[in-house]
Structure formats: C-alpha cells, structure tokens
Amino acid sequence: MPRTDARGGPQTRARISQIATRLFLDQGFDAVTVAAVAREAGVSTVTVFKHFPRKEDLLLDRADDAMQMLRSAVRDRPAGTDVLDSLEAMVLRLAEDQHGLSGTAAESAPFFRTVAGSNPLIARARELAADLQHVLADELDRDPGFDGDSALLAAFFMSGYTTVLTDNARRLIAGEDPAETALHHRQRLAQLFRALRNAMR
Known part of the structure; x- marks a missing residue:
C-alpha cells in the first residue's frame, strides 16, 4: 500500500x-x-x-469533539437560556443519537473493556476529563450571561457526567441490555442536573 x-x-x-x-x-x-x-x-x-x-x-479521539460541544453549549445557546439547561439539552441529544460520548451504544462495550484493561488509557481519560473541565470553566468565565462560580460548576458537571459514563461502562461490560443501560443513563442524567441546579442556587 x-x-x-x-x-x-x-x-x-x-x-x-x-x-x-x-x-x-x-x-x-x-x-x-x-x-x-x-x-x-x-x-x-x-x-x-x-x-x-x-x-x-x-483510541480516545473524541476530546476535540467534546470540547467543541461544550463551547457551543455555552456560546451558542439562545438568549436567556440558562447554561445548565443548555448543557442538559446537549447531553440529552447525545443520548438520543446514541453518540459515542453518551456511552450507551451496544458497540461501546469492547471500547470500555479495552480502556478498563489499560492503565495508560485510564490515566489519559482522566487527563482529558480535566482538560474538558478547564475548557468549560474558561467558557463560563467569558460568558456575560453567566454570573455563577465557573470553576465550581465545571467541576461538578464533569465529575457528574464522568460518573454516569463510568456506570454505563460497568453495565455494558457486565453484559447488560444496552436498552436498559440507555434508560438508566437518562435517569442518572436527570438526577445529575437536579443536583447541579440545587448546588448552584
């Protein structure tokens, strides 16, 4: 070739x-x-x-996509739309589309199994999550429509979403029906955003 x-x-x-x-x-x-x-x-x-x-x-090649999505959720949200509402709409769209970043598709199981079996991949995934957290915090800092604690919201959101994805990974690796994982994913997202709204009051 x-x-x-x-x-x-x-x-x-x-x-x-x-x-x-x-x-x-x-x-x-x-x-x-x-x-x-x-x-x-x-x-x-x-x-x-x-x-x-x-x-x-x-293998972990979605970081740039994730960064653009986070930036767009802040920058491109309609006037008067709360940042948390925009972030929630973004992750719900990912779930609806069974996007790779939702971690709910049946074909995600081999990917999660490979990551879980490699310490370098686990370490890099954590680094990328930290990078995404900084990107979100920076966007919130620059946003005139957001008057909360940027660093705190970014940390809460990324920690929560990572926890949801990790749970999806465990379920799919264990052989759970992807439809059940997807349903649980939506339930956990609802819990996450309720907690975020309560925390940021």
Missing part, C-alpha cells in the same frame, strides 16, 4: 483512528505499537504522531 504524505488531512486522521481502534479492540491496547498502526494504515509513524501526539489519543 502506498504511504500517505505526512500532511494528510482529516480523512487520513479518520482512517488512522479507525484502524488503530480495530487493532486495539482485537489485540489489546498494550499489545499494539504505533509502528503497527502506521504499517496497517499505510503511513509513516511521523504521520501518526502528527495527528495523534500520544498513542492513547488514537
């Missing part, structure tokens, strides 16, 4: 991520090297690291 130029764009990035994910889920994260991913994708290791600075990011 011919090698792709190191300047390859979004299609190259998507192909590398898809191939890496398949290899990781089939063989285990620790058993697959970046060189093996590059070889399978028909690119150089330089190209892989251009798109994914860390090996863990080959």
